[in-house]
Amino acid sequence: MLWETIRLALTAIIRNALRSFLTVLGVVIGVAAVIAMVTVGQGSSEQVSANVESLGTNVLVVRSGARMMGPGSRDTAPPFKLSDADALEDLSSLSAVAPVVSTAATAVFGNNNRTTSITGTTSPYLEIGGWTIALGRSFTPAEDRSGANLCIIGETVRTTLFGATDPTGEKIRIKSISCEVIGVLKSKGAGSFGQDQDDLVLMPVRTVQRRLMGSQDVSSISLQVARTASVERATSDIEALMRERRRIAIGEDDDFSVFDMAELSSMLNSVNSVLTGLLSSVAAVSLLVGGIGIMNIMLVSVTERTREIGIRLSVGAQAHQVLMQFLVEAVVLSVLGGIIGILFGLGLAYVAAQIMVIPFSPSLNVIALAFGFSAVVGMVFGYFPARRAARLDPIDALHYQ
Amino acid sequence: MSEPLLELRGIERHYGHDETLVRALDGVDLRVEPGEFLAIMGPSGSGKSTAMNIIGCLDRPTAGNYLFNGVEVATLNRDQRALLRRHYLGFVFQGYNLLPRTTSLENVELPLIYKGMRKAERVARARQALARVGLEGREDHTPSQLSGGQQQRVAIARALAGEPMVMLADEPTGNLDTKRSVEIMNLMQDLNRESGLTIVMVTHEEDMAAYASRLVVFTDGRVVRDEKMHEGAL
Numbered sequence: 001m002l003w004e005t006i007r008l009a010l011t012a013i014i015r016n017a018l019r020s021f022l023t024v025l026g027v028v029i030g031v032a033a034v035i036a037m038v039t040v041g042q043g044s045s046e047q048v049s050a051n052v053e054s055l056g057t058n059v060l061v062v063r064s065g066a067r068m069m070g071p072g073s074r075d076t077a078p079p080f081k082l083s084d085a086d087a088l089e090d091l092s093s094l095s096a097v098a099p100v101v102s103t104a105a106t107a108v109f110g111n112n113n114r115t116t117s118i119t120g121t122t123s124p125y126l127e128i129g130g131w132t133i134a135l136g137r138s139f140t141p142a143e144d145r146s147g148a149n150l151c152i153i154g155e156t157v158r159t160t161l162f163g164a165t166d167p168t169g170e171k172i173r174i175k176s177i178s179c180e181v182i183g184v185l186k187s188k189g190a191g192s193f194g195q196d197q198d199d200l201v202l203m204p205v206r207t208v209q210r211r212l213m214g215s216q217d218v219s220s221i222s223l224q225v226a227r228t229a230s231v232e233r234a235t236s237d238i239e240a241l242m243r244e245r246r247r248i249a250i251g252e253d254d255d256f257s258v259f260d261m262a263e264l265s266s267m268l269n270s271v272n273s274v275l276t277g278l279l280s281s282v283a284a285v286s287l288l289v290g291g292i293g294i295m296n297i298m299l300v301s302v303t304e305r306t307r308e309i310g311i312r313l314s315v316g317a318q319a320h321q322v323l324m325q326f327l328v329e330a331v332v333l334s335v336l337g338g339i340i341g342i343l344f345g346l347g348l349a350y351v352a353a354q355i356m357v358i359p360f361s362p363s364l365n366v367i368a369l370a371f372g373f374s375a376v377v378g379m380v381f382g383y384f385p386a387r388r389a390a391r392l393d394p395i396d397a398l399h400y401q
Numbered sequence: 402m403s404e405p406l407l408e409l410r411g412i413e414r415h416y417g418h419d420e421t422l423v424r425a426l427d428g429v430d431l432r433v434e435p436g437e438f439l440a441i442m443g444p445s446g447s448g449k450s451t452a453m454n455i456i457g458c459l460d461r462p463t464a465g466n467y468l469f470n471g472v473e474v475a476t477l478n479r480d481q482r483a484l485l486r487r488h489y490l491g492f493v494f495q496g497y498n499l500l501p502r503t504t505s506l507e508n509v510e511l512p513l514i515y516k517g518m519r520k521a522e523r524v525a526r527a528r529q530a531l532a533r534v535g536l537e538g539r540e541d542h543t544p545s546q547l548s549g550g551q552q553q554r555v556a557i558a559r560a561l562a563g564e565p566m567v568m569l570a571d572e573p574t575g576n577l578d579t580k581r582s583v584e585i586m587n588l589m590q591d592l593n594r595e596s597g598l599t600i601v602m603v604t605h606e607e608d609m610a611a612y613a614s615r616l617v618v619f620t621d622g623r624v625v626r627d628e629k630m631h632e633g634a635l
Contacts, residue, residue, distance in 0.1 A: 004514055015502050311498050314459065315512035315559070316487020318480045394459045398498065 002328075005321075009329035013336070023297040024337030026290025027377060031341025031370045032348060033283035038366045039349035041276030043358040047190075048268045050359075058225035059128055061259045062088075062238060077255035078246065079217035082205065087245060088221060093229035093237045098125035099218040101208045107153075107201055108173045109161040116157050117200045118174065120208025121222075126185075128224045136168040136183030139204055147206040149179035155187035155198040177211045179203065190357040231260055287377065290337070295381035298330050302389045309389050310397030323390035330382020331375055338374025342367055404471070406566060406599055407433040407456060412465035414451050414622075425451040426462070427622035435566075438593040438600045440610035443619030449603050450571065452619065456601060457490060457569045458482040470566065487515050491560025495572035497552040499544040505531060505555045506540040512563040530558040534588060550581035557588065561598075568592070570602040574609050586612040 013020045065077045085099035101120035106113050119125070122144035126133070133152070143150060151172065158167055167181045188197040209216060225234040235258050242248075242256050302309070309322055346362055353360035414426040426448045433439055443449045454460035455467060458474055459482075467474045469485065477485065486492075491512075499508045509527035518526070531540055534554040544552050553573060560568050570589065574582035590612045592598045604610050611630070618626035 307498065308500055311500060312511070312515075313483065314457075314486065314492045314498075315563070316483050316485075316490075316515045318483040320480075321515065395454055398459075398494065 002324075005324055005328045006332060008325060009332040012329055013333055019297065020333060020336075023294055024290070024333055024340070026293040027287065027334050027337035027374050028290070028341040028344060030283060030287030030290040031338050031374055032345035033286055034280055034370055035342055035345025035362075035366060036348040036352065037276060037279040037283050039346065039360070039362050040352050040356070040358070041272060041279075042363055043349070043353050043361050044356070045269050045272045045276075046361055047358040048265055048272065051265070058231060058234075059261045060223045060225060060231070060234060060238065061261070062221045062223065062242070062256060063219075063259065064256050066253060066255060066257060079219075080221060080256075081216055081218060082209075084242070084245060085218065085221050087241060088223065088238065091234070091237050091241060093226055093234040094223050095226040096124040096128050096224040098122050098128055098222045099205050100125065100220045100222055101205055101213060101217070102219045103208065103212055105174050105212065107157060107161060109167075109170065112161045114157055114160040114199075116154075118203060118208060118212065119200055120203050120205040120212070122205055124224075125202065125222060128222045131188070132186045133183045134186040135166070136181070138183055139202075143204055145206065146204060147210050148204055149177055149207060149211075150182050150204060151179045152183040152185060152202040153181055154185050154200040156196055157199065157201055158184050174201065174203075175212060177207070179207070231262070235260070287373065291334070291377035291381040294330055294334055294337075294378060295384060298326065298382055298385035299388070301329075302326065302385045305389075306392060306397050306400040309392050310394055310400065313392070313394035314398060319390040322392075323386045326386035326389045327379065327382050330386065331378035334374045334378030334382075335371070338371050341374070342370055345370075404434075405432040405468075406435045406437075406470055407431070407601070408466075408468040409452075409456070410466040410468075412452070412455060412462045412467060414448070414455065414460070415463045424622050426455070429465070429619075429622070429624055431617065431624060431627075433567075433599065433601060435599055436593070436597045438590070438612070438614040439602065439617060440613035440615070441601065441603045441617045441619060442605060442607070442610055445605075447619040448622040449619045451622075453569060453571055453601070453603050456567075457492060458485050487512065487563070489566045491563055491565035491568045493553070493556050493560050493568065493570040493573045495575035497544070497549070497556045497576075499552055499555055499559075501545070502543055504541050504543055505536060505547070505558075508544075508555055509559045509562050512559060516563060526562055527558070530562040531555070533561060533592075534558045548581070549577050550584060553577065553581075553585055554588070557585070557592075561592070565598075567599045567601060570600060572603055572605070574604065574606065582606075582609060 062080070064079050080099070082099055085097050088094060089097045098121050103118050104115060105118050106115045123139040123141070125131075126138055134155070136152070138152065139150065151174070153161075153167065153172075161167065161172060162170070167184060170181050171178045172181060185198065185202070190196060205218070223234070223238070225231050238258055239254065243254065246255060248254065312322060349362065350360050409429050409431040412426050412429040413424065416423045416425055429448070429452060431452075441449045441452065451460070455462050458469070458477070462475055465475070469489070474482065474485065500511070506524065506527050509530050510523045513523040513526060528540060531537065534557050536551060536554050536558065539547065539551065544555070547555065573589070574585055577585065586609055589600060589602070593600050593614070600613075602609075602613060610616055613630060615629050616626065617624055
């Protein structure tokens with residue numbers, strides 16, 4: 001009998017295909033929006049996690065200036081020098097140390113040029129940042145310390161300047177210096193904020209300091225925590241060493257800060273999930289509106305089909321069977337809407353994932369939830385019209401014109 | 402005298418109350434025996450349709466007793482009356498009352514669905530009923546593809562399919578021209594004579610009432626005439 005009722009409901013829905021479609025449009029849009037939001041949200045948080053791994057595991061960054069203060073506070077805090085990086089190398093809780101000097105400049109090769117970020121550093125930077133060499137080689141320890149005019153370029157820079165040709169051995173011009181390309185970094189793709197991580201040029205730290213910046217300062221120091229040590233221990237070792245080197249008295253605040261990349265990623269993730277939740281709840285409201293649409297049409301349907309109800313009652317249908325018929329019809333309708341919405345939402349999320357270059361990761365839980373929710377919408381908003389149909393007086397229903 | 406199939410004793414049906422009280426039925430006594438073909442006539446407002454609704458278990462009397470095959474109907478609730486209609490009654494209406502955009506076969510299957518019959522048996526029975534009313538080959542036609550007479554035949558097939566004890570026909574020829582009306586009445590007469598189906602029909606046309614075996618006339622909510630008719634009273 002239930003199967004019979006479902007078949008009957010499908011027949012009624014197909015007979016009024018256009019009206020049925022318009023009825024469920026609200027549910028379709030609601031479900032599609034929820035599915036798309038959540039799927040894209042999950043994809044981007046997966047991307048954040050992947051990025052953190054691509055930043056390297058157990059990575060700390062030390063910067064001059066207190067963490068909670070604005071940019072102006074850095075004026076009073078002395079910048080780091082290369083000697084600070086050297087001192088940190090002696091800490092047993094760290095396995096790799098790389099001073100970093102950052103600036104932006106235009107790289108030129110032939111008629112091609114690209115404004116990119118220039119990072120002056122040493123070879124451990126690659127290990128800390130999780131970079132691998134795709135072509136050519138990295139800096140040797142001697143080159144790390146020298147001011148040689150050498151560079152390693154990112155994938156984006158390579159494509160823009162050299163196209164398909166092999167760039168190793170070629171010379172590119174950055175500001176007034178001409179430097180030889182010794183290697184190409186393997187592509188990492190887009191970062192957490194959608195930025196292009198491959199848009200960079202690495203040069204020996206001294207080259208950037210002398211030739212581009214004209215100073216002995218270091219912007220930050222990237223560090224990798226040794227496998228044998230905890231992030232907490234490494235952090236306290238660094239703080240102790242830096243307080244000593246910078247002569248900070250006991251009781252005074254640090255004039256530098258240590259960032260934990262994992263901490264940064266969890267912060268990004270929580271921002272992400274708040275946004276996803278917010279957008280999903282907006283989408284859920286549209287699902288509710290869709291449900292009210294279904295109720296509206298089902299009520300109209302009861303009036304329109306009063307005679308049909310009368311006929312059914314006259315051949316012996318009981319009130320609960322008429323109730324069931326209309327309820328099943330509403331549920332079948334909204335479940336169909338839910339299925340269409342799920343497919344539509346997944347499609348939308350897939351396209352968005354391609355555009356935003358994030359993984360497409362549909363969640364079975366969310367799909368099941370959306371499906372269940374659309375069934376519940378049908379049940380809740382189908383009940384009132386169905387009850388009205390079931391309570392019709394058979395004589396009145398039969399003579400309704 | 403055999404046991405009556407339908408027995409109405411002092412049936413009253415009132416609408417409204419106090420000053421606006423209308424006594425649609427005002428003490429009706431009626432016995433219908435198995436195999437009878439009863440025609441109910443009477444002017445508008447005489448209570449013949451109200452009586453039909455009560456006989457059809459669509460309505461309940463205000464007072465009096467109505468025994469269907471010995472069972473008191475007046476005290477049954479809505480669902481129990483629905484079961485009675487499902488298993489023992491078949492309806493034919495003036496306006497045919499077929500489901501629109503639904504094939505003849507599906508229309509005839511409808512009461513069988515509520516009887517809980519399996520699909521294969523339903524189809525077989527519905528085909529048989531359609532054949533009985535002369536609509537073989539029209540199983541897949543929807544009401545809009547059929548003439549009025551054919552639609553009424555589908556309705557009769559629907560009433561027959563459930564093998565009821567009584568067929569109730571409310572002005573079955575009211576929307577048909579004379580030729581089609583005669584065809585329908587011949588069909589009903591055949592069903593009554595050959596299959597022994599008990600029929601209660603409301604009509605306002607004497608020509609149609611003449612096909613019945615007994616005539617009951619209502620006036621002001623009472624039975625004023627009740628007589629057996631002879632064959633060929635036409």
